[in-house]
Amino acid sequence: MQYRMKHFQLTPEQIEDLLQRADCGHFGTIRENGYPYVIAMHFVYYKGNIYMHGLPKGLKIDNVNRNSKACFEVDELLGLQPDDKCACGTEAIYNSVVLTGTAQIIQEPEFKREVLNKLVDKYTPQFTGGEFPENMLKGTSVIELQVSECTGKYHK
Template sequence: MQNRMKHFQLTKEEIDTLLQRADIGRFGTVRGDGYPYVTAMHFLYYNGTIYMHGLPKGLKIDNVKDNPKVCFEVDELLGLQPGEGMACDTEAIYNSVVVIGTAHILEDIPYKREVLNRLVEKYTPQFAGKELPENMVKGTAVIELQIKECTGKYHK
């Protein structure tokens, strides 16, 4: 654990709250050549698990299939506290969460539909409650990230 984490650690409740309200997270996978690949993703934190959706083909899907060990990061910049002497003394006021876990592509169609409906509720609530077409559910990849480790920190 980083030294700062000992003094500036978010509680489990604060971590859950940030994961519930954040709109964008950064999803990190490992490419076939060993290099990391990070992409910004809409996501859902539901039942203690992170879900993301997208096209069923592409680099992040290939990466998950080849190596399910992934990470995920969410942060919020709440402001800047200017230093007294110089710009280098300015400090960021923020909350952040880092997740380490394993990911896989959801195959269970009824559960996939449930997750997609919850994503609709989060991002486009005006369409909540409307039936998702079967071909859209089947044609959308849903990545499920099972959390192994989760830490949160803040600076205020």
């Protein structure tokens, strides 16, 4: 375990709070050549998992279909604590959460619609309760990261 994780762990409640509040996270998958691929994504934390949406084709979709191992990271920079003597002594004040697990593309239309409604509630609440046209539902992928491990840390 990392040093900071032993002494600066977020509580499960603090982790949940950050995952509910954060607007953007970073989704990590594995490319065909074995290198990681990380992309900023809007998301919703729902039923203990991370859900993201996007186009049904592209690198992240290809990566998920080829290798389901994935991760997701959320952070917030709360400020900087400067050192009076040296720039190298300046420390970040932050909270962060890292989740690892198995990613898959949601195929079941009703659950896909349910998740998309949660995303609408979070990002565009003025459209809550609206219907998704069938062509929009078909033209949108929903990625689920089934969380197997979650850690959160802070520095203040």
